[in-house]
Amino acid sequence: MNTFGLNVIASDKDFYHGRGKSISLPAKDGAITILAHHADMMVAIVPGEMRFQAEDNTWYTAIVGGGFAQIINNRVTVLADSIEKPEDIDLKRARDAKERAEEQLRQKQSLQEYYVSKASLARAMARMKAARDKGI
Amino acid sequence: MASAKEIQSRMRSIQDTMKITSAMYMISSSKLKKARKTLADTEPYFYSLQSAIGRVLRHMEDTEHKYFDERAEIAPEARKIGYIVVSADKGLAGAYNHNVFKIAEDCMENRENVQLFVLGEVGRQYFFKKDVDVDTNFRFTVQKPTMHRARVISEKMIAMYLEGELDEVHIIYTRMANAATMVAEKKQLLPLKKAAFNTSVQKLVDIHQEEIEMIPSAEEVLNSIVPNYLRGMIYGCLVESYASEHNSRMMAMDAATSSARDMLKDLSIKYNRVRQAAITQEITEVISGAKAQKKKL
Numbered sequence: 001m002n003t004f005g006l007n008v009i010a011s012d013k014d015f016y017h018g019r020g021k022s023i024s025l026p027a028k029d030g031a032i033t034i035l036a037h038h039a040d041m042m043v044a045i046v047p048g049e050m051r052f053q054a055e056d057n058t059w060y061t062a063i064v065g066g067g068f069a070q071i072i073n074n075r076v077t078v079l080a081d082s083i084e085k086p087e088d089i090d091l092k093r094a095r096d097a098k099e100r101a102e103e104q105l106r107q108k109q110s111l112q113e114y115y116v117s118k119a120s121l122a123r124a125m126a127r128m129k130a131a132r133d134k135g136i
Numbered sequence: 137m138a139s140a141k142e143i144q145s146r147m148r149s150i151q152d153t154m155k156i157t158s159a160m161y162m163i164s165s166s167k168l169k170k171a172r173k174t175l176a177d178t179e180p181y182f183y184s185l186q187s188a189i190g191r192v193l194r195h196m197e198d199t200e201h202k203y204f205d206e207r208a209e210i211a212p213e214a215r216k217i218g219y220i221v222v223s224a225d226k227g228l229a230g231a232y233n234h235n236v237f238k239i240a241e242d243c244m245e246n247r248e249n250v251q252l253f254v255l256g257e258v259g260r261q262y263f264f265k266k267d268v269d270v271d272t273n274f275r276f277t278v279q280k281p282t283m284h285r286a287r288v289i290s291e292k293m294i295a296m297y298l299e300g301e302l303d304e305v306h307i308i309y310t311r312m313a314n315a316a317t318m319v320a321e322k323k324q325l326l327p328l329k330k331a332a333f334n335t336s337v338q339k340l341v342d343i344h345q346e347e348i349e350m351i352p353s354a355e356e357v358l359n360s361i362v363p364n365y366l367r368g369m370i371y372g373c374l375v376e377s378y379a380s381e382h383n384s385r386m387m388a389m390d391a392a393t394s395s396a397r398d399m400l401k402d403l404s405i406k407y408n409r410v411r412q413a414a415i416t417q418e419i420t421e422v423i424s425g426a427k428a429q430k431k432k433l
Contacts, residue, residue, distance in 0.1 A: 011181045011283055028352050041349035044360035068360050112295035
């Protein structure tokens with residue numbers, strides 16, 4: 001199976017650096033999977049779950065916040081403001097964040113505040129889903 | 137000459153101050169180490185982001201986008217400009233705060249429609265006393281910069297920019313040029329300047345440009361990249377400032393500690409002299425008293 005260069009970079013750390021065989025990313029209109037020699041493109045990523053297969057066939061799962069990915073010359077770069085492993089997720093914190101976001105959404109807000117609350121709700125939901133899948 | 141006791145109490149007070157300054161030196165140096173590490177951790181993200189925007193722009197040079205809109209129709213003197221000013225939460229950091237304030241004041245000179253968004257308690261107090269238009273709801277600390285804080289700040293700035301409350305957003309912060317020098321700087325955040333990303337375009341003119349598909353659309357991709365970029369930019373500036381603050385404080389405290397040491401050295405020489413003089417005087421008194429008694433006999 002062909003491989004591609006893969007860099008997964010979060011704002012606070014280098015998450016993965018190496019070669020990969022396949023990567024699935026949460027895009028605006030559904031998940032998108034990229035294999036080796038994909039056409040060049042740029043994708044906007046929404047908060048959700050990202051999965052990728054490294055060269056040694058191990059699968060990695062990570063929770064991404066908003067960001068984007070670029071595929072250029074068989075090199076994939078994923079840039080997101082937060083990328084976490086499921087085992088690093090603090091379920092309690094995510095639940096609190098979800099409640100806070102829901103609370104804010106119930107109140108009258110400006111359009112901008114609405115988007116902010118929506119985005120933090122999406123992040124919290126993505127984290128909670130990943131933690132549940134892990135069975136924590 | 138001051139009495140021995142006075143000198144002694146002076147020395148004690150200097151010693152106490154020196155304890156504080158050397159403790160602050162130690163605290164700042166450990167915080168600086170941490171700040172340097174976070175700075176190194178964010179650098180790869182930041183640079184990749186910058187090159188990604190450059191690439192998007194290269195592929196759609198004639199795109200009109202809201203974040204690149206210079207709003208040239210607004211006259212220069214009518215433009216509403218917002219400055220984010222990054223200062224420290226406390227002083228005792230040499231010229232760190234003053235350098236930032238100086239730039240901010242230069243920018244505000246002869247201008248109306250300027251709004252300041254001040255980070256850090258020192259800056260807030262300073263501009264409050266000067267009756268400057270400071271956003272009072274903009275309350276953030278500069279300690280331990282986090283991505284979350286950068287996100288809140290950038291979202292607020294973007295919202296104000298898009299709603300037309302601000303036509304330009306700049307940030308005034310302090311950059312670490314190298315381990316010993318800090319430079320206060322002004323940087324434009326919004327609207328993004330295409331020229332800033334286009335440095336390598338000329339070189340690439342002859343090279344075949346690959347087609348890049350944007351999913352879902354170029355507009356949508358930029359909508360997602362630009363706020364990310366601003367967030368990263370603000371975060372980077374906050375971390376740089378934090379590191380600079382502690383570096384300045386470290387240097388200031390180091391200078392304070394060494395000058396305290398000098399003063400102590402001078403004072404202890406003085407103290408010894410005074411003590412010696414007192415002893416000499418006492419001996420003279422005793423001897424002359426004894427002599428006087430002898431004559432009587």
